Amino acid sequence: MKQLAAPNCTPEEAYMACTSAIIDDQQRERMRGVLPAISAIAAEFIDRASGGSTWQLPSLRVGRGEDPLVADDIRKSELVHLYEYYMVQREPGRAIYDSILVAAGDHCPTCGGIGQPRTLDHYLPKASYPKLAIVPQNLIPACRDCNTDKRNPLVDHPHQQLLHPYLDKRQFFEERWISVSVSHTVPCAIIYSVTPPEHWTDEDKARAANHFDLFGISKRYSVQAGSELGFLMDMHMNYFSRQSPEAFSDFLRSAANSVDMINGWKKVLYEALANNPWFCSGEFR
Ligand SMILES: [Zn+2]
Structure with a gap:
């Protein structure tokens, strides 16, 4: 739910860079022989991620231990290995990996910046979409919790498409949902929920709800908000106790305005509290 600029490395550049570290000439040329196929599926993926139709991309469904050919004479395991070894462990692929990871800064895009990105996660999993294994636009910086929560479910329904931080519709990042x-109790409870704008399609509303549930955003946001609330109550008692509720409300609103992410836990919380006369008048005590 945090928008990121798409990696400036193209699928073709990433593929050529990763395969350049293959020492065996014949194997390197074999792998490079399927570049047009990689290029074509990457272009289709980018197009579909922008329009919210990645669920229509056919996935590879094979049993355990099977290793089918996925592009000419190249097997699934070879493309997975290209990622796991030549992109994650070897230069020059690793430099591309690191540049995508570093570009996210300290904020995991999937959970609205609660966690710090530690790894790259495949938006569409490499096991089911091996031709997208090293496509930069399919690699999303993720914190440990988001990486664990995702569990790589098969995406075969429009509602299951996660929000794509590089390519998805701007509404998910620019509108409040x-x-x-x-x-109004002591202590007060904070509950986050999904409330998409009315004008969104039912499919987009369901996608937002699915993303919110899958990554446990409600609980994770509430934990952050709980400790912040203690800080704000202290502040009210120490600095705002002799001032008007409006002064505290103004303070909360200006703090909300200083935060960028429209659906981040902090901006949502501060705006709600600023609009809450019960809280601003200190009745939480
Ligand atoms: Zn995260």
Whole structure:
């Protein structure tokens, strides 16, 4: 739910770089022989990720231990190995890997910046889409929790398409679709939920809800908000106790405005609290 600029490395550049480290001339040329096929599927993937139709890309469904040919005479395992060895462990592929990871900064795009990106995750898993194994636009920086939560389910329904931080519709990153409720109790409970704009299609609403559920955003956001709330209550008691509720509300609103991510836990929380007279007048005590 955090938008990122797409990697500036093309699928063709990544493929040529990773295969350049293959020492055996014959094997390197064999692998390079399928570059047009890689290029074509990468272009289709990029197009579909932009339009929200990656679920229609045919996936490879094979049993354990099977290793079919996936492009001319190249097997699935060879493309997976190209990623796992020539992109993750060897230069010059590793430099591409690192550049994609570093470009995300400290904020995992999938969970709205709660975690720090530690690894690259395949948007469409390499086991089912081996020809996309080293396509940079299919590689998403992920924190440990998001990487674990994803569990690589088969994406065979439009609702299951995760939000793509490079290519997806801008509405997911520019419009508010997460909201928070604050109970007027002591202590108060904070619950985040999915509330997409009415004008979104049912499919896009369902995609947002699926992403939110799959990555446990509600609980993870609430944990962040819980500790922030303690800090804000202290601040109210120490610095705003003699000031008007409006002054505290203004403070919260300006803090919300200083945060970029429209669906980030902090911006959503601060805006909700700024609009909450019960909280701004210190009745949480
Ligand atoms: Zn994350």
